Amino acid sequence: MAVHKHLDPDRREIRLVRLQQPCAPSILSLELRTVSMDEEEASYSALSYVWGNSSEPQKIEINSQPFHVTQNLHDALQQLERNGVSSWIWIDAICIEQSDLEEKTHQVGMMRDIFSNAAMVYVWLGPGTEETDQAMDLIFKYGPRLHASGALEMPSNNGEIISLRNGVMGRLDPAWQAKHGALGMGPATKLAATAVDLFTEYHENDKVLIPGLSDILHRSYWCRIWIIQEVALAREAAVMVGGRRVSLDAFEAAVVTMWHGGNVDALRLELTLHRIKALQVRRLRRGRREPLLRRVLWETGAAPGRPFYAASDPRDLLIGLLGVLDEEEKHGMKSDYTQSFGKTFTQATRAMLESSGGPYFNIDSVKPGKLEGELPTWVPDFREIGLSGVRPYPINYGEKYFSAARGKSQPQRDVSPGFREGSALHRRGCIVDEVTEVLQWLRPAPRPTRIKEPERWANSVVDFVGLGPESGPGEDYVWRTVLHGFAGLFQFCWKMYNDGKMHDVPQMLRKVMRKDPLDVECLSKEALTVLRHEGMWDGKALNSVEPVKAEERELLADELRGTVYFSVSRDSRTLFKSRKGMFGLGHIGIAPGDVVTLVWGVGSPIVLRPRAEGGYYFKGDSYVDGIMQGEFLKTQPREQELIIH
Structure with missing residues (x-):
């Protein structure tokens, strides 16, 4: 007899399970029932977890029928049983008939309501160890106090973080207080008083x-895409590691305070390990703000020692976020397991391009x-971005330095046939020029060095451009291009x-690039700052940079x-030349015959390759x-439609 009976989508039915006394002591036994979310005041909890390895399924019983679950889910159920949990629980692997794509699509579309209506969400991180037990005990001891002291309400701007850190370190280290001044009386310093015992x-x-x-x-729980909405939507949640349990708010309060409130180096943990997508989105919703799709998927930061997000089914990288996006941000996207992941990624990218907000x-x-x-x-392949972030960085990364075609704008809505469903991107823009030569990429030597490899590359640039033995101001455009307008060096440059x-x-x-003699005694403070790699981002070292000694010159160069x-x-x-004599820097893989274009509304020129079949x-x-x-744009180029496949 089948465990799952048909669900009526019109009644918004879901299945729930609860633990019951097993027939055999070694086998977990669950009771399953169907409820309507519209017609019944169903009181239930939900389990948020990682499915884990399915190679060794564990046997359980559901309504006296045999059923198999992964080891990690089995561990979670065992721990819930030990904890005496008797409430009805929604568990995706059990409550959804996974082989029925129609049911799965409909149930996934209801997950926003399922998790936001759950009385409790159990966050199962897996079995514990002696070390995790002590870490959870520390969080359990101090997390509630930190939460009550306003850890989750503290603004995450640099000023508040610095104030919190000074408040903590000033109490722990008198020398720190002497250097950084009075502790102050703001919210951050009040929180610091609570945090000192934790540190x-x-x-x-x-x-x-x-x-x-x-x-x-x-x-791996923290990088699972589904947990973003499961955690963000939870009214109340409990983090479980083995037999230890603490409220999610207390857990987050402790983690945030540890990273923002003390000497991060002294933690001896990755600097970005505390950056968890699910908690970031939960924080937004706590402030009554909805997350933007591009802010979740388009991750440009340093990887936190684990993937930013991941899913066994790549379609879930979008579908798993729909529950926390508002309707405007979805741009009509729905959960649909009948379409390919390529179509899903295309819809997500199109939605990100359409979305307003700067x-x-x-493209x-x-x-x-x-x-x-x-x-x-x-x-973009969001599987790669989820694994390690956006690489390489765009030319216009960060400060949005360039405005090659920002003075023009795209039509409000592309009305080309098949725009929404097709795989082609329709954009208005113009052709600038054709690529004629490309610098052959020099693969790094088997054992590259910090001295020989850059010299070898710089010489290849000199040869490609055809520079003579004597350098002069006339070639500054070359090194300016290499550094894409100096934005590729330091922000203040x-x-x-x-x-x-x-x-x-x-x-x-x-x-420096030509290995010409450098008279360091005559360099300005700006040049000295660049040479010393000081004030790299904001140039604040300009007024305090030390002169370069003669013996330092070659090393710094x-x-x-x-x-x-x-x-x-x-x-x-790599570098390229164009038919009209333009000089540029583009991605490895560009070739003669490619065209340089401006796409309206885009800060950097875009290189396109003509297709034999058009576009x-x-x-x-x-x-x-x-x-x-x-x-x-001042040359008044001819506008045309660019169809990109």
């Missing part, structure tokens, strides 16, 4: 607590795909360039040359010297 105990027992906390935060994501953000791959060339205050920085860079080289090689970029393949963003701030 004191952590450092007294760090040999056990460090591996315990690291184990908990590295667990230039955080645009120039995307790494070009394979011409004959599973995805259109303009659609681009600001100086944009403000016309570069002084002798271009000359210094040219000499080698390091700066290496920084430039590794910036280009890390981002898989173009996407070959990525580029830096083209002399047209990055809208100069080409």
Whole structure:
């Protein structure tokens, strides 16, 4: 007899289970029933967990019928039984007939209601160890106090974080207080008073607590895409690791305080390990804000020692987020397991491009795909991004330095036939030029060094451009392009360039790249700052930079040359020339015959490859010297439709 009976979608029926006395002591036994979410005041909890390895299924009984679950779910059920949980529970692997795609699609579409209406969500992280037990005990001891002291209400801006850290460290270390001044009386310093005991105990027992906390935060649960909505929608939630349990709010309060409130180096854990997508989205919703799809999927930060997000079925990378997106952000997307993951990724990318809210994501953000791959060339592979983040960085990353075609805008809504369902992207723009030569990419030597490899690459640039033995200001455009307008070096370099205050920085860079003699005694403070790699992001070291000693000169020049080289090689970029004499930097893989285009509303020029059957393949963003701030638009180029496949 089948365990699952048909669910009536019109009545919004779901299945629930609860633990009962087993017929045999060694076998877990569950009772299953069907309820309507519309017609019954169903009181239930929900289980949030990772399915885990399915190679060794464990036998249980449901309504006296045999049923198999994964080891991790079996462990969770055993722990719930030990904890005396007797409530009805919604568990996806049991309550959804997984082989019925129609039912699965409908039930997945109800998960927003299922988790937001659950009286309790049990967050199962897996079995415990001696180390995780002690880490959970620490969180249980201090988490509720930190929560009550406002840890989750504290703004996450740098000023509040610095205030909290100074408050904690000033109480732990008098020398810190003497250096950073009075502790203050704001919300952050009040929280700091509560946090001091936590840090004191952590450092007294760090040999056990460090591996315990690291184990908990590295667990695969945190990167499962489905837990984002399960955690974010929960009214009340309890984190369970083995036999230890603590409220989710207390857990989050402790983790946030530990990373923001003390010396992060002293934690001896990854700097970004506390960044958990599910908790970030929960924080947004706590502030009555809905998350944006691109803010969840388009991850540009440093990987936290685990994937940002993942799913065994790639379609779930979108479907698993629909429950926390508002209708406007969905752009009509629905859970649909009958379509390919390629179509799902295409819909997600199109929705991100359509979504309002600034230039955080645009077509120039995307790494070009394979011409004959599973995805259109303009659609990112979210499996890769979920694993390690966006790489390489776009030319226009971060500050949005360039406005090659931002002065023009796309039509409000593309009305081309099949726009929503097709795989092609229709954009208005213009052709700028045709690529004629591309610098052959020099593969790194088997054992590259920080000195020889950059020299070898710099020499290949000199040969490609045809520079003579004597360097001069006339070649500054070359190194400016290599550094995409100096934005590829340090943020404050681009600001100086944009403000016309570069002084002798271009000359210094040219000499470094060409290995010309460098008179360090005559360098400006701006050039010294760049040479020393100080004030890399904001230039705050300009007024305190020390002169370069003669014996430091070659070492610093080698390091700066290496920084430039590794910036280009890390981002898989190469140089190209065009028919009209333009000079640019694009993705490895561009070729003669490709065309440089401007796409309206996009900050960087886009390289496209003409298709024999019409339209173009996407070959990525580029830096083209002399047209990055809208100069080409002044020539009044002919507008046309660019169809990208």
